[in-house]
Amino acid sequence: xxxxxxxxxxxxxxxxxxxxxxxxxxxxxxxxxxxxxxxxxxxxxxxxxxxxxxxxxxxxxxxxxxxxxxxxxxxxxxxxxxxxxxxxxxxxxxxxxxxxxxxxxxxxxxxxxxxxxxxxxxxxxxxxxxxxxxxxxxxxxxxxxxxxxxxxxxxxxxxxxxxxxxxxxxxxxxxxxxxxxxxxxxxxxxxxxxxxxxxxxx
Amino acid sequence: xxxxxxxxxxxxxxxxxxxxxxxxxxxxxxxxxxxxxxxxxxxxxxxxxxxxxxxxxxxxxxxxxxxxxxxxxxxxxxxxxxxxxxxxxxxxxxxxxxxxxxxxxxxxxxxxxxxxxxxxxxxxxxxxxxxxxxxxxxxxxxxxxxxxxxxxxxxxxxxxxxxxxxxxxxxxxxxxxxxxxxxxxxxxxxxxxxxxxxxxxxxxxxxxxxxxxxxxxxxxxxxxxxxxxxxxxxxxxxxxxxxxxxxxxxxxxxxxxxxxxxxxxxxxxxxxxxxxxxxxxxxxxxxxxxxxxxxxxxxxxxxxxxxxxxxxxxxxxxxxxxxxxxxxxxxxxxxxxxxxxxxxxxxxxxxxxxxxxxxxxxxxxx
Ligand SMILES: [Zn+2]
Numbered sequence: 212x213x214x215x216x217x218x219x220x221x222x223x224x225x226x227x228x229x230x231x232x233x234x235x236x237x238x239x240x241x242x243x244x245x246x247x248x249x250x251x252x253x254x255x256x257x258x259x260x261x262x263x264x265x266x267x268x269x270x271x272x273x274x275x276x277x278x279x280x281x282x283x284x285x286x287x288x289x290x291x292x293x294x295x296x297x298x299x300x301x302x303x304x305x306x307x308x309x310x311x312x313x314x315x316x317x318x319x320x321x322x323x324x325x326x327x328x329x330x331x332x333x334x335x336x337x338x339x340x341x342x343x344x345x346x347x348x349x350x351x352x353x354x355x356x357x358x359x360x361x362x363x364x365x366x367x368x369x370x371x372x373x374x375x376x377x378x379x380x381x382x383x384x385x386x387x388x389x390x391x392x393x394x395x396x397x398x399x400x401x402x403x404x405x406x407x408x409x410x411x412x413x
Numbered sequence: 414x415x416x417x418x419x420x421x422x423x424x425x426x427x428x429x430x431x432x433x434x435x436x437x438x439x440x441x442x443x444x445x446x447x448x449x450x451x452x453x454x455x456x457x458x459x460x461x462x463x464x465x466x467x468x469x470x471x472x473x474x475x476x477x478x479x480x481x482x483x484x485x486x487x488x489x490x491x492x493x494x495x496x497x498x499x500x501x502x503x504x505x506x507x508x509x510x511x512x513x514x515x516x517x518x519x520x521x522x523x524x525x526x527x528x529x530x531x532x533x534x535x536x537x538x539x540x541x542x543x544x545x546x547x548x549x550x551x552x553x554x555x556x557x558x559x560x561x562x563x564x565x566x567x568x569x570x571x572x573x574x575x576x577x578x579x580x581x582x583x584x585x586x587x588x589x590x591x592x593x594x595x596x597x598x599x600x601x602x603x604x605x606x607x608x609x610x611x612x613x614x615x616x617x618x619x620x621x622x623x624x625x626x627x628x629x630x631x632x633x634x635x636x637x638x639x640x641x642x643x644x645x646x647x648x649x650x651x652x653x654x655x656x657x658x659x660x661x662x663x664x665x666x667x668x669x670x671x672x673x674x675x676x677x678x679x680x681x682x683x684x685x686x687x688x689x690x691x692x693x694x695x696x697x698x699x700x701x702x703x704x705x706x707x708x709x710x711x712x713x714x715x716x717x718x719x720x721x722x723x724x725x726x727x728x729x730x731x732x733x734x735x736x737x738x739x740x741x742x743x744x745x746x747x748x749x750x751x752x753x754x755x756x757x758x759x760x761x762x763x764x765x766x767x768x769x770x771x772x773x774x775x776x777x778x779x
Contacts (some may be wrong), residue, residue, distance in 0.1 A: 231761055234768050235768075305710065340757070385753065386756060
């Protein structure tokens with residue numbers, strides 16, 4: 212079920228839900244949502260010497276972060292999102308979710324109307340700043356202030372708890388945007404071995 | 414400044430200035446959004462460079478050539494520092510902490526601009542500043558005399574290893590290095606040596622180095638407790654520096670200071686510090702009983718004492734074989750997590766401070 216304002220406040224008060232910093236609770240906390248801010252660190256994709264990004268898990272390929280330039284801003288500075296450029300950023304807030312609450316994250320409608328779209332789910336028990344990928348799908352560059360309330364989070368309470376800490380350690384306690392860890396998927400080996408074993412059906 | 418008997422030809426100078434212009438091109442669009450002082454230094458240097466660019470070096474006298482050599486070398490040096498001090502390069506979280514320490518100890522902080530240089534060497538932690546103040550005075554005079562430029566700022570350069578610029582465990586070293594700057598500014602060690610009757614002895618230089626280290630160790634302990642000693646004992650293990658005092662004694666003195674145990678040396682250093690700086694050596698850190706770091710969340714810092722305490726909390730977890738985090742995480746993950754948590758705690762503190770200040774002043778205005 213959706214958590215309402217009073218339920219979110221209760222979680223915050225008894226420190227089951229951690230949002231740090233929560234600069235302006237009054238403004239950020241809505242009836243069924245909480246606004247989150249754009250963080251200070253960015254990874255911007257650029258065209259390097261490699262012809263393509265290889266997400267097939269070939270170990271001899273170069274790590275994905277070489278396709279991104281790291282850049283930092285101070286809160287209150289502007290960041291320009293160029294059309295169709297993938298920008299990895301993160302929330303300004305460091306978040307820790309309770310073990311029985313997951314969070315859906317979308318761009319606030321005022322930013323969606325500028326051409327941004329994002330929709331992602333954050334697992335129960337997650338802790339860290341949340342990496343998000345933003346693309347300006349419009350055809351003019353858009354300047355956004357670092358620290359602006361770009362995102363809207365909604366919280367869903369579940370019947371039972373899960374233990375996030377036991378699974379996804381690589382993404383744990385991050386404070387900067389992270390590149391895709393797709394090449395580290397363990398099932399790639401299995402998938403590739405299927406090439407030789409799948410019978411050629413007529 | 415006397416003109417030395419060296420040949421500075423216009424052609425030498427032209428070569429140097431051309432090299433300098435190449436660096437300038439790189440720097441033109443640099444942003445230092447974390448500090449107005451860096452911006453000001455940058456602008457002043459750019460004005461100076463533009464004006465020097467119009468100067469015909471062939472028309473200068475020998476003395477004037479020498480003066481320009483001094484000016485150009487200094488501008489070049491400052492530009493080198495500025496390259497690493499842009500917002501993308503500088504680890505401003507740790508810089509902000511150090512600036513708070515400086516604010517505790519110097520009154521004219523507005524005149525100092527802190528720049529960073531990132532080194533490729535893993536143990537390079539240092540503070541660089543003009544040991545001879547007359548040189549800076551001379552440079553200011555020359556800038557005014559030839560180009561009508563006023564430069565009030567003084568530069569402190571903080572050097573740290575590039576690969577460790579977000580390593581908040583090792584960053585405690587910088588508190589020690591900062592102490593050497595304070596010592597130089599107030600001549601604390603000289604005072605100690607004088608009081609102990611060591612200043613005019615044959616081995617004064619040797620003693621000076623010893624007491625400089627003791628002062629810096631104790632100074633750092635004010636802010637980061639035993640944390641700076643822990644790493645010190647690793648770095649100096651089996652490699653006793655001939656001039657530095659033995660690590661064992663250094664650590665013993667820090668312990669004496671922190672536990673307020675009777676010690677002649679500590680007591681002399683405390684007295685000299687108070688008389689030279691008008692500020693006491695005392696514990697200037699605060700830590701929470703149970704650290705939020707154990708719950709994998711940043712600490713909500715409310716005062717500078719707690720800010721310095723962050724380094725201690727991170728070290729406590731790292732050093733404690735029984736800590737739950739040690740048991741639950743691979744060491745490389747724990748290293749990353751602790752550094753992230755310290756960094757986020759620091760940046761949250763400065764952001765919240767700035768936000769509240771602005772928010773309150775806006776409310777008053779409305
Ligand atoms: Zn030292």
